[in-house]
Amino acid sequence: MKKLFIDLEACSKCKDCTVSCSYFYHPDNNGVTDLRELASFSLICRHCEDAPCVKVCPQEALEKQKDGILKRYNMRCVGCNSCVVACPFGTIYPELIPYLVSSCDYCLQRADGKPPLCVESCPEKIIRYEEIEQDPKKNYFAVGKNLIVHYIPWERE
Ligand code: SF4
Ligand code: SF4
Ligand code: SF4
Secondary structure, three states, rough: OOEEEEEHHHHOOOOOOOOOOOOOOOOOOHHHHHHHHHHHHHHOOOOOOOOHHHHHHOOOOEEEOOOEEEOOOOOOOOOHHHHHHHHHHHOOOOHOOHHHHHHOOOOOOOOOOOOOOHHHOOOOEEOOOOOOOOOOOOOEEEEEOEEEEOOOOOOOO
């Protein structure tokens, strides 16, 4: 099954994301930001047991899921950035938790065989759409069913 692949290591080095996305109503807030939020919660966050970010949120917009990975309810989030300040490891990046969110749907509706717009328009070619599976030896990790992320994850010893 074809999945979206994003090289988060390379992506983090790119200053401003200039990709096009099918969410044209939010041109400055593309679906890749949503993917990067999911990926960073999954692979960069330290998954604190008594998470300060969750405790400080005045809107109860952050939740630790059963697998320990954070989820942000963007309809509750008011963009106060308290969680950014509270995180002792600096793993919540303010630019990745925008108030307006364009949730990526992996362009699953594009049954025309064409790659998603982000793949076609990423100038660094770090987003791909291809047959790919999780492979920890290559630091390829599944984030949900439709996304594979390349990143060297933080792991608790
Ligand atoms: S897969 Fe589609 S919806 Fe998701 S970021 Fe790419 S273009 Fe946007
Ligand atoms: S930015 Fe959103 S998630 Fe973070 S503390 Fe504020 S309301 Fe909660
Ligand atoms: S405080 Fe930071 S490292 Fe800890 S769970 Fe929250 S975001 Fe992750």
